[in-house]
Amino acid sequence: MTIRAADVLVIGGGMAAAWAALAATEQGARVVMVDKGYCGTSGVTATGGPNHWWVPDDPGLRAEAIARQTAKAQGLAEPEWMARIIDLTFRHLPWIAPYYPFGSDGNGGTYFSGVRGPEYMRALRTFALAAGVTILDHHPAIELLADGDGRVRGARGHDVRRDVPWEIHAGATVMATGGCAFRSGLIGAALNTGDGFLMAAEAGARLSGMEFSLAWSLSPTWACTRTLPYTAARFFDAAGAEIAVPSLRAGHAHYQALGAALLRGAVYADLSEAPAALPPILHRIQPLTAASFARKGIDPFRDRFPVRLYGEGTIRGTGGLRIADADCRTDVPGLFAAGDAATRELVAGAASGGGAVNSAWALGSGRIAGAAAARESRRHRMTAAVHGLGRAGLHPTGQSRPIDIAAATVDIEQHMHGYDRALFRRHETLTASLEALGAHWRTVAAHGQAHGGAAVPLRELAAMAATAQWCTAAALARAETRGLHVRSDAPETHPHRARRQIVHGLDTVVVAAETPAAVAA
Amino acid sequence: MIAAIDTSRCTGCNLCVEVCPTLVLDATDAVPVIARLAACQTCYLCEVYCPAGAIHVGADQFAPEPASFVTPDRLRRDHGWDEPRGAGQLDDYRRLGPLLNAGVEIAARRQAGPL
Numbered sequence: 059m060t061i062r063a064a065d066v067l068v069i070g071g072g073m074a075a076a077w078a079a080l081a082a083t084e085q086g087a088r089v090v091m092v093d094k095g096y097c098g099t100s101g102v103t104a105t106g107g108p109n110h111w112w113v114p115d116d117p118g119l120r121a122e123a124i125a126r127q128t129a130k131a132q133g134l135a136e137p138e139w140m141a142r143i144i145d146l147t148f149r150h151l152p153w154i155a156p157y158y159p160f161g162s163d164g165n166g167g168t169y170f171s172g173v174r175g176p177e178y179m180r181a182l183r184t185f186a187l188a189a190g191v192t193i194l195d196h197h198p199a200i201e202l203l204a205d206g207d208g209r210v211r212g213a214r215g216h217d218v219r220r221d222v223p224w225e226i227h228a229g230a231t232v233m234a235t236g237g238c239a240f241r242s243g244l245i246g247a248a249l250n251t252g253d254g255f256l257m258a259a260e261a262g263a264r265l266s267g268m269e270f271s272l273a274w275s276l277s278p279t280w281a282c283t284r285t286l287p288y289t290a291a292r293f294f295d296a297a298g299a300e301i302a303v304p305s306l307r308a309g310h311a312h313y314q315a316l317g318a319a320l321l322r323g324a325v326y327a328d329l330s331e332a333p334a335a336l337p338p339i340l341h342r343i344q345p346l347t348a349a350s351f352a353r354k355g356i357d358p359f360r361d362r363f364p365v366r367l368y369g370e371g372t373i374r375g376t377g378g379l380r381i382a383d384a385d386c387r388t389d390v391p392g393l394f395a396a397g398d399a400a401t402r403e404l405v406a407g408a409a410s411g412g413g414a415v416n417s418a419w420a421l422g423s424g425r426i427a428g429a430a431a432a433r434e435s436r437r438h439r440m441t442a443a444v445h446g447l448g449r450a451g452l453h454p455t456g457q458s459r460p461i462d463i464a465a466a467t468v469d470i471e472q473h474m475h476g477y478d479r480a481l482f483r484r485h486e487t488l489t490a491s492l493e494a495l496g497a498h499w500r501t502v503a504a505h506g507q508a509h510g511g512a513a514v515p516l517r518e519l520a521a522m523a524a525t526a527q528w529c530t531a532a533a534l535a536r537a538e539t540r541g542l543h544v545r546s547d548a549p550e551t552h553p554h555r556a557r558r559q560i561v562h563g564l565d566t567v568v569v570a571a572e573t574p575a576a577v578a579a
Numbered sequence: 580m581i582a583a584i585d586t587s588r589c590t591g592c593n594l595c596v597e598v599c600p601t602l603v604l605d606a607t608d609a610v611p612v613i614a615r616l617a618a619c620q621t622c623y624l625c626e627v628y629c630p631a632g633a634i635h636v637g638a639d640q641f642a643p644e645p646a647s648f649v650t651p652d653r654l655r656r657d658h659g660w661d662e663p664r665g666a667g668q669l670d671d672y673r674r675l676g677p678l679l680n681a682g683v684e685i686a687a688r689r690q691a692g693p694l
Contacts, residue, residue: 095600099624104600109676159659161669169673176627176658177669196602218602243640248601248620281621281640286675289682292689305686331689333681335674342671343678345657346623353638353647 060217060224064090064192065435066428067212067226069199069254070234071097073108073417074397076182077150077424078232078431079191085432089191090226092215094198094235094249094514098183101236102373102398104175105246107284107344108417110151111405112171113144120144127415131407132541133556134267136574139404143422150425157181157188171414175246197224198514201448202231202257202393205441210261210392214446216511223510227444229435230392232427233258237373237398238525240471244275244368245282251518252372252525254399258379259524260447263388264562266380266401266572268525269532270542272480273374273410274313276327279364280354283347287340287358291327293319294362301325310481310544316367317477326362369475372529374410375542376402380560385430386423392438394427396420403558403574408541450499450520450564451506451513458507463519466498470526484547488534495530496567498523503565528561535559535569580619581626581636583646586610588633595625595634616643627654630661 066082068075071093082089093100113123124140151170152160158181163169187193199215203225212228235254239247255265276291277283293301293316303315319325337359341348351358372378379388379395381404386394397420406415446452473479473491502523508516536559538552539545557571581603584595589610596604596611600622605614621640632651637644655661659668 095602096598099598099622099628100600104624105622107672107675155664159662159664159666159669161667161672163673169669172672172675174658174669174672176624177660195597243620245620246622248618280642281638286679286682289679290685291682292686305690306683307687331685333678333685336678336682339671339674341657343675345654346627348657349623349636349654350638353644 060222062090062224062226063440064088064212064226064228066230066232066431067092067228068232068234068428069213070236070397070399071095071193071195072101072234072236072397072420073103073179073182074399074420074424075232075234076179076186077421078234078396078428079186080189081425081428082232082432083189083191085429087432087435090194090228091186091191092194092197092199092213092226094253096195097186097193098179099176100249102244102246102250103420104179105346106175107172108175108178109172109414110147110421111144111414111418113148115148127405130409132409132551134403134407134558134574136404142426143405143418146422146425147418150421154178154181154185157184199253199257200513200517201446201452202261203227203444204261204447205444208262208391209438210390211441211444213257216514218511218514221511227440229438229440230394230431232394232396232431233379233388233399234396234424234427235399237371237375237378238522239369239371239373240474240522240526241467242369242371242471242475243282244370244373245284247373250373252521253518255379255528256450256517256521256524257448258388258390258393258395259562259564260449261390261393263390263393264380264560265378265528266558266560267375267377267403268372268528268561269536269559270377270403270408271372271375271474271529272542272544273370274367275370276316276365277368278350279366281350282368283350284344286344287329287332287336287347288327290332291329292331294326294328295319295322296324296326313367314481317481320366321477324364325366327365328362329359332359367477369471369480371474372525373398374416376406376408376410377529377532378402386427387430392434394431396423396427408543410542448517450503451508451516454503454505454507456504459505461502461506461516461519463515466501466519467522470495470498470522474526474529482546483533483544485534485537488530492527492530492534495523495526499527499564524564527567531567531569532559532561580616580621580639580643581613581634582644583635584610584613585633585635585648585651588631588651590631592630595629598628599625623654627658627660
């Protein structure tokens, strides 16, 4: 067992985690960051190319951007949060310039807002190391630690490369573990299994906006790529007949048409009408997407190829741990949340926070949570007595027995992303899914038990089962259509339902409504 | 999925073992071994990071494919991974958003017009 002490422990290794660690270090805190994979390559930013919500420091432009986003958010966001996040993003993103090769904006200036994932995360890692952050790669956290008062005091996990358990005692902890894609194959999301949601919930945290968990990436059947090449696509069935698919402007209807066609059979994309400027430079913008075709011997702009939808779970949705105050505290003392691990409703509301808004949120909430955690750690010095809060997969309530993790994962993913269920959400199917997901949760809670590194996959299963329950219970409770949450049996948006839904509980899931502060005021 | 590590190019630095987020590889005294292929998510980042051009990742995310080392440094060159800042390796990056939106426009116009 390795035992370390830190002022601030950051759990996660993506962009929110890195920005949190940097902000905490600036406050003079000793920061340890534990990543389940490798900070630099793990998570959805590392394989992506986040554009950040980017509004110059001009009161008129910012008011306009906030008004536009407020309308999209359908009553669930807060303009004050938007203003903070825009400002933090605009001020801090250029700070990575010593480590990131920013390109030209085409007008003699620098293009800041959009950054390519592998280079961005390499830059953030280098920046964090230079600032004095201790980064521990391949150190998945397994459970949170708490003191006698229920204050979170760090975490316990496993160094999987060396097969050694670790414990880190910290004055404050930032959960930045990303969202949950339920092992859908979404590029970069293999490790995004909702672990932070489970750990925080075991400590008593609540979640918000989990019904906004419907987003998709269209990609070839053989691999999930970035979606830049496909936006002008025409679609055909196996017999060569064109399928009527509304453009991406139609939002959910675009994916619904594709999903319905995919339920009938194979769907082929034809990119011959893509913007003429794209084919010659795709490899310079998204080298990995271009490679996915080149290595199959396919010219994507000439040859038709089979496609499918990859579910994104909560990642490009907006749900996550409930943010209790302006410092990104969760409901649990000593525990902060940032990035996709936190609810993004504060800035995105019911709309997809995908792309610019979610990335700005990851940067901004990371900086807020990291700085606040550093301040908090000064008020809460170390305590000797801590205990682990993890339950499912570690301390079964019944007889321990082996669990088929792979089979359970496939079934959970089908309940979350099966086209017939997810693209056509309705009372009957959501009710049936909630029952099936509850059974998965009860199995792992009652019978799952593993030690050391073997606890990691079992805890991932427990986290996916719990997260799927929260998403489904919230989708069932919101009997209307709002933003990303589309109910086939309730297509209207009801003004009186412009409230957030808070979910909590593991063995019994409870959904309650909460009115956003800006609306309440 | 990662297809192979070219033993003639690999310098045994084990950087790929460290950077793989899903711990697909194990270090050895010489060339790392592909120990947990099923965990590979086909993110290509081991290949991008490999300074020796010794790794080939197959395009298929769900099934292994044969290795090819025809253009071993293609991904690193496309990224400009080793170029210094200011070399212009991301000068086309600003076109991502406009090209993405142009595609959406094309699809929307096609649907608005006569089929």
